[in-house]
Amino acid sequence: MPKPPATTVAVDGREVRVSSPDRVVYEATDRTPAVTKLAVCQYVATVGPVMMRSIGLRPTAMERWPDGWREGMRLAVGPQDRDADGFYQKRLPKGAPDFVETVRITFPSGRPADELCPTEPAALVWAAQMGALTFHPWPVRRPDVDHPDELRIDLDPQPGTSFADAQRVADVTRELLAELGLRGYPKTSGNRGVHIYVRIQPRWSFDEVRHAAIGLGRELERRDGGVTTAWWKEERGTRLFLDYNQNLRDRTIAGAWSLRARPGAPVSTPMSWAGLADVRDPRDFNLLTVPDYAADGDPWADMDEQAYSLEPLLDLWANLPGGELNWPPDYPKQPGEPPRVQPSKKVADHWDEQGNRIEK
Template sequence: MATPYEEIEVGARTVRVSNPDKVYFPERGFTKRDIVHYFLSVGDGILGALRERPTTLERWPGGVFEGAKLSTRGDNRGDAFYQKRIPKGAPEWVETVRITFPSGRPADEVCPTETAVIAWAANLGTLTFHPWPVRRPNVDHPDQIRIDLDPQPGTDFADAVRVAPQLRALLHELGMEGWPKTSGGRGLHVYVPIQAKWTFVETRRAVIALGRELERRLPDLVTMSWWKEERGERVFIDYNQMARDRTIASAYSIRPRSRAPVSAPLRWDELESVAPEDFDIVTMPERFATVGDLHAGVNEEAYAIDTLLEWAERDQRDEGLGDLPYPPDYPKMPGEPMRVQPSRARNKA
């Protein structure tokens, strides 16, 4: 007989886990109970990634079954969805922070402050946590640059790994350090802590300048083109991950794929010896117990981005390289080029 619910003690809180025997990953038989206990096993790490940050919850209440789909802006009939506002009925100890979307509409998002909040969210079917690159006291000024190395068709994780040392060398030239992690898929993410004094527009511009410099050095490996038809078999630096309300799966989050992979913090010296599938809800707890939180440094030193902003001005002045397109659901931004696919623009001409 299935257990209707369990109560677990998480710090000073009691968290109720309903239907703990419900299977969330049929291929491996992982249940909701397994999901909750996984998050508790890496609690200090994932709380470090989420603490005091507005966080969107990616909820899969029916689990990750064959054919399951995530709802989108254009089609909300999916089996899973993004929760951008605090759910009704949340315990009083689940804190929030008010953020503003690009449209100007506000929302009160979950703002994790303790591990119990993560367990509570997991009970709601949250597998992936999407924190903003800001903290509650200063929600309009990012304190992180997140560099998304996104392999395009014809490339894979190994190609992102080939780019990573050159990216690190470039960061070192800027007096910065980065902290890598797997995306949980084919990609690689590198986080760089920065001083929370620049706007989203400025930090996005800084990432564009960084990406363009990396593209100059590795033209056969790296692309900054927003348009897929122009990217080729290269690694795309997804600069729009630094736009307001665009987020990256947090370290230690579970990705909704059949094997239950997780986004795993890495050491630079192990990039070439690991693969994304090495890290899942079974292997990560033991790894975390052994190596600790490899992303702890993200929350320590903070760097300036003045040089990157100077590079952006140089690119505009010397090469005529201005802004790049925003995502299609964004309002038109000052200085942004036309959002027209190059092949369509040529056909109209």
């Protein structure tokens, strides 16, 4: 059977070519019909202008699912994981149109890369045509890619917790930020979690922003027993994990208005605080419903009007007990970092006071 002919999607005066437009990207669910590749590209074209407010000029990794997404499919955990169905595209592939721009970034290893840097909605539609469902923007903007302008608070539900728990903790976070003179902007994660962004002055390093997130997390732990900053899953229990390491270099979370690789084509959807409190099921915000929701106004429209200081959160980091926490395993061992071994497997005599293994 011959392939269906390619078509185009119009966005801001450009026509972006879409091949295999009838390919099913999301299968039908009891809540939503099947979603084609053309429908994905049309969604991105529709929300592209509002998405650009949050993703524009940012280095952006593409989470690509070239054959669509199905239950049971797996996202690659690294460049050598060649049997996975989806993968992160961190370098712009060859053959991109001239209007698709890049920005040079440096990974924690020191290796550089030219990553997608959206400057217009058409670049996002082109990425969707390449199989990108979720956009993962860095918390920096061109031309200063070494100083974040966003603190990102990732409230990640653990087994035994729910979206309602994330809503409750998000509201405690809102109150804490307000007490410190900061304003947070929430969004659904597209699954059970909540993300909160704070626009900050681009004066601090990635490591300092991470410490600010730890300080915030520790104060939240004091205020709500349902929050934890414990790195090891065995220590989290039935609490929401505040993933402080998401603020490090080359660590990203799903961008605002992005689709997620989940049943029913859910969207990571920006909210007002009142709107977040009213959500009963985050799956209600999906490819079919979000265009009308976005047409009613962007809840994050005024985010860039004020950039805040990190000092109140860095004060929490400096003054609350606890010290350094674990870094991701692909980072070098850091001064003061606890041992990189599960607590249940730790043998005290094998580690010194700085968390370094003692060679016997």
